Amino acid sequence: MPFRYFVKQLLLPPGLFLLLLALAWWWRRSRPRLAGACFAVGLGGFWLMSLPVVVQWGAKALERVPPLERSEWTALAQRADVIVLLGSGRERGDLAFGDDQPTGIGLERERYAARLAKASGLPVLTSGGLHYGTPPSEAKLMADSMLDDFGVNVRWQEGRSRTTWENAQFSAELLEPLGLKRVVVVTHAWHMPRSVWSFEAAGLTVVPAPVGFLGTDSGEPFGGWMPTFKSIWRSGQLMNEAVGQAGYWLFYR
DSSP states (O other), X not given: OHHHHHHHHHHSTTHHHHHHHHHHHHTTTTSHHHHHHHHHHHHHHHHHHTOHHHHHXXXXXXXXXXXXXXXXXXXXXXXXXXXXXXXXXXXXXETTXXXXXXXXXXXXXXXXXXXXXXXXXXXXXXXOOOBTTBSSOHHHHHHHHHHHHHOOOOOEEEOOOOSHHHHHHHHHHHHGGGTOOEEEEEEEGGGHHHHHHHHHHTTOEEEEEEEXXXXXXXXXXXXXTSOOHHHHHHHHHXXXXXXXXXXXXXXXX
């Protein structure tokens, strides 16, 4: 896992752009033209990643599943048997709480899942395994947070999965023996197309419930053409998801 993680971070932006800038410095005397090209691509890539308008464009390409209408929330029990909440990593050893906590985007998913659960009365399953092999599982962290922060009891925890594909496969293994095959999947809008595909491939009927849309007008000054640090982080998420969708299309179709 550490070597795989290292290669992934190096070959995906912003790691790729840092590598190009390092190569530009290394080749600045021996290969000045190649160094110049590496510098231009590395710096240009960082600049594009930092623009809110680029985040908006990229998100629109990935966010292909529309949101649920609020009028649909209470009727979800007629369309599904369970809400499946997908994990998104964790924050290690938060000093304020004294232990590991869900990530910010994980809490965003939890909040939406809690709203849907209270409106529909559907039970909740949390799905997410060990983060880098260290307990507790993401499923356990989310289940605890759902109860403590949102007052929702989680009925099932799927704590083995490491990928979206495994989220779907292991959730299906847990639910199908109980006769539950219709699921409301809660995850971020940019992650939803791959999630829907994975859960349907596992034999489940999916009602997508995307949250956290980034493809809308950000309201940033100057139309989103001023660089921001937050945009670099969001661009990295979107690029990682785009690569993930391409990989699933190649290996799981």
